[in-house]
Amino acid sequence: MVTSEASESETDRVFQALSDSTRRNIVTRVMRTEQSISQLAQHYNMSFAAVHKHVAVLERASLVTKERRGREQIVRGRVETLRGASHLLNTYEEIWRQRAQQMDALLSETQEKG
Amino acid sequence: MPVLSSEIDRDALTLTFVAEFDGSVERVWQLWEDPRQLERWWGPPTWPATFERHDFTEGGESRYYMTGPEGEKARGWWKTTLIDEPRRIEFDDGFSNDDGEPAPGDPIKGVVTFEEISSGTRFTIVSTFGSPEYFEEVLGMGMEEGMRGALGQIDGVLADARQSH
Numbered sequence: 001m002v003t004s005e006a007s008e009s010e011t012d013r014v015f016q017a018l019s020d021s022t023r024r025n026i027v028t029r030v031m032r033t034e035q036s037i038s039q040l041a042q043h044y045n046m047s048f049a050a051v052h053k054h055v056a057v058l059e060r061a062s063l064v065t066k067e068r069r070g071r072e073q074i075v076r077g078r079v080e081t082l083r084g085a086s087h088l089l090n091t092y093e094e095i096w097r098q099r100a101q102q103m104d105a106l107l108s109e110t111q112e113k114g
Numbered sequence: 115m116p117v118l119s120s121e122i123d124r125d126a127l128t129l130t131f132v133a134e135f136d137g138s139v140e141r142v143w144q145l146w147e148d149p150r151q152l153e154r155w156w157g158p159p160t161w162p163a164t165f166e167r168h169d170f171t172e173g174g175e176s177r178y179y180m181t182g183p184e185g186e187k188a189r190g191w192w193k194t195t196l197i198d199e200p201r202r203i204e205f206d207d208g209f210s211n212d213d214g215e216p217a218p219g220d221p222i223k224g225v226v227t228f229e230e231i232s233s234g235t236r237f238t239i240v241s242t243f244g245s246p247e248y249f250e251e252v253l254g255m256g257m258e259e260g261m262r263g264a265l266g267q268i269d270g271v272l273a274d275a276r277q278s279h
Binding site: 016018019020021024089090092093095096097098099100102103104105106107108 | 117120122124127129131133135136137141142145151154155156158159180182183184186187188189209211212217222237239241243
């Protein structure tokens with residue numbers, strides 16, 4: 001049984017990371033080739049700080065890593081997280097567990113009402 | 115805990131999830147049909163869903179968003195492809211862009227079945243993640259060469275399966 005505090009917040013993190021089209025785009029870009037935050041900022045007509053924030057969200061979801069190199073911060077995709085689609089499928093399984101629990105709660109609620 | 119079994123097939127990219135509910139097949143069907151009930155279970159607890167549109171008919175489309183802990187919105191869409199009330203639902207589910215319309219990439223295909231059992235309803239969903247494009251567009255997968263090859267093979271298998279239908 002994977003229902004735990006940890007896996008729930010994992011789901012949250014992945015949801016949050018992928019809820020935004022810019023973040024999905026950043027993941028795609030840095031999977032292809034590592035980029036500095038300033039390089040990324042040029043692509044998105046966005047401030048350095050805004051891109052930095054997006055990268056932090058992706059980092060929390062283990063989708064990218066960030067490493068300081070001189071004056072630059074280099075962002076790289078974490079291929080190992082995505083390899084085998086395990087991460088995605090596990091997350092999706094957790095989502096269905098939560099859905100089933102919520103459906104169950106809803107059904108017992110209407111039963112009580114009679 | 116209503117979950118009976120949950121099986122992940124990493125090669126076929128499917129999740130088969132089975133649960134039993136204390137309630138009639140007709141009652142469980144309502145949880146899918148009525149958008150106000152649907153939005154009480156579709157999103158994770160910290161990401162409640164709002165269905166702005168839910169055309170629960172064959173070929174009908176739905177639009178929803180889930181609101182995260184910091185007020186951020188994750189938008190998604192549905193297309194109901196088959197309805198056999200109250201036994202079977204088939205639908206596609208995908209990410210949307212900020213304007214609410216479908217984002218590029220193949221959706222997740224869901225096949226839902228409801229069976230009457232003595233204690234209520236047995237519910238099964240088989241979810242299939244489609245083509246390599248889905249991963250490339252949405253998750254940035256497939257950028258790795260090895261992955262591209264493996265997913266290409268899966269795509270071929272899925273195409274064969276579709277033809278044999």
